[in-house]
Amino acid sequence: MWSRLEAQQFGARVRQLRTQSDLTQEQLAQLVGLTQNHVQLLEAGRNSSKADGPASNPRMTTVYRIADAFGLTPHDLLPAGSATPEE
Template sequence: MPNPTQPPTSDAYIAESIGRQVRELRERAGLSVTGLAAACGVSQPYVSQIEKGAASPSLSTVYRLAKALGARPGDLLPPLSDDGEVTVVRSDEGELVPISDRPDTGHGRILLSHRRAPLSVFEYVLQPDQYVGEWFGAPGVSAIYVVSGTLEVEVAGHGVYTLGPRDFISLADNVFDRWKVLGTDRVHLVLSYSPPPGAPEAPPRAAAAP
């Protein structure tokens, strides 16, 4: 179990919590570590490290794990507060989760992930030289609000959209998108994801090519 001495926003607490959830869901699904690794396209030792809390998976890996386990990404992430009714995340709190496993990738900060509320919220501050080009898509609604900077959102089958400060875009069921930072300024955005109503076991917003 997660170390009770760790604060709920520490990297160690979150890594241990993710590992415990992955192990419990894997065993419930009757999957071996090797089988789960194969379904996610990662190595068996890496899955073992995740389950032990010794490795923090990237956001794309969290989505792949959740899809293979028949869960939502938020089911793998711990609540960021011990209070089930009120969650406060200060500006210096919340784990930074990498978008991909590449060393030059951008990171998202977990603002909300609650297993009892089908909503996940992430904050991103992306630099022009960071890799953010993973494809994502899932049942439910994803929404992006740009706080500052210029973001290009390529939506599979729909075209390319350029978003500036205070622009907003929402994506429906199984619509895949990927991002690109435009210009020389960083992009600050907030991403939220909610699965379809009445579908608590809906597949997650999975990282994959469309």
């Protein structure tokens, strides 16, 4: 599982790529088969809407889909030195 910092770093990377690609959260969600709320939570590094909720821990399939949407490898999205999220 990721730490809160790792989850936030992953979310910041996704947000950076999404905004550089001129995509809304809704558009990215449609591309990767998620809900807009799920993208919003991933970008915030959280697993729930609570500000102090647990860190996000996306499935590998989600990481692969997001990476593919940006033409990257999953490794390009992961925070440096982080553990791989749960499958």
